[in-house]
Amino acid sequence: MNAFQTEGIPFPPTGKWLPQSSQLPQPFYRQQVRTNPATKAGGDVLPAPLLIGQEQDCRGQVPRLIPTDRVGQSRFPSQGISPSPAMLSSVIVTVGILLGVFGAFSSVLGGGIMGGRPAPLPAQGVLPGPTPGQPSLVGSVEAEQLPIFLQGQGAPAPGDPGHLVLDLPPSTPISWSWHFLPKGLVFPAYLAGGRESRFGAQWVYVEDLGWTLDSTLGAHLGLIRFGTHDPIYPEGFQIDVEGAAFPRLAMGYERDLVAVDFRIGIPLSYRHGRFETKLACYHLCSHLGDEWLIRYPALNRINFARDALVLAVAVRPVPAVRLYAEAGWAFLTEGGSEPWEFQFGVDLSPVGPTGRWFTPFLAVNTRLRQEVDFSGNFTAQAGLQWSGPSGGLLRFGAHYFNGLTDYYEFFREHEEQIGLGMWYDF
Secondary structure, eight states: OOTTOOOOOOOOBTTTTBOOGGOOOOEEEEEEEETTTTTTOOOEEEEEEEOEEEEOTHHHHHSSEEOGTTSSSSSTTTOOOOOTTTHHHHHHHHHHHHHHHHHHHHHHOOOOOOSSSSOOOOOTTTTOOOTOOOOOOTTTTGGGGOOOOOOTSSOOOTTTOOEEEOOSSOOOGGGEEEEEEOOOOOOOTTTTTTTTTEEEEEEEETTTTTEEEEEEEEEEEEEEEOOOOSSSSSSEEEEEEEEEEEEEETTTTTTTTEEEEEEEEEEEEEEEETTEEEEEEEEEEEEOOOOHHHOOOOOOOOEEEEEEEEEEEEEETTTTTEEEEEEEEEEEETTTSSSEEEEEEEEEESSSSOSSOEEEEEEEEEEEGGTTTTTTEEEEEEEEEOOOOTTTTEEEEEEEEEEEOSSSTTTTTTEEEEEEEEEEEE
């Protein structure tokens, strides 16, 4: 018998978490065939008595009781549904450690949070002279097509054609034009946002669940823009499409799929100078993994879903520092979801191509949700990033999460994550 088998232990007829015995359904049996881990041979067929309100414990052989209002919303019955009392101190200690790591990276690389790469800047507003064999671009139409390096964000590499180096704001609406399938985003995704559409994965340790692989399989792309051509720091109005799947694999349980959330949305964004804003509509739904449901058949799936409108604003006091806040209101809700949600945070990330060198980044995010009485979660990430001339951003580093899970099949469950991650924004 292995840890996932149960014995026919008598089920208590009454309990404060269950109705009286007269209201309980009759027991039903589900045959389970397990493999002996020592011999790899087939085991006996064992009856496993399962009732509504009862859940198997993966850490032992005794069935546990769970509150009836939490059936289908709990991975394991012994976990609480509120944040740990030590959450605030953990957050403070973690942020302090990440700030120290961030400062060390800045010192080693010599760029600080303001520089894309350590190189001398040309004078503000000056267009460097053409290189041999390159025509002069001063006063020509091509000058508007050059990438713009914000003040304090690095300079062109030797031998490159000229680049405009301007302070914010770098453009006026007079110079804007239409662009289809533009490169770059007017309102980029939040770096530490847990439900942002991008491509990435975190290898994290979760208490009571062990190591998990939490992936984000998606993208956020521009459809049409009326604004500048610059892919690094575009300005103007832009319509995007974004979508992603968020699967979680439990590595200690034969890589079973625990749950997967899906998101798709259409944002309308605007940027001019230091100011950014976004109005978006998105659909989000959550699904319990088939393999996890087979392993724990007592779990009840919930149909958590929301269709929401979002209004967000962001400002950059300096180009590499982005402060943002967002409010969302769902006009359709199911499965325990309630209308209001809020999130806010800070991204410290240099703007512009990094060249051959990686640069450090730091990001923190907090989300609050009405369905859990405006409790939520805190996320912090820190590490190194690389950005190319097309605007793509590759990051890898440390990941920390504390609060109510982002996997909405278990939306009342508290968890703490610590691990490593890699993320790419198109």
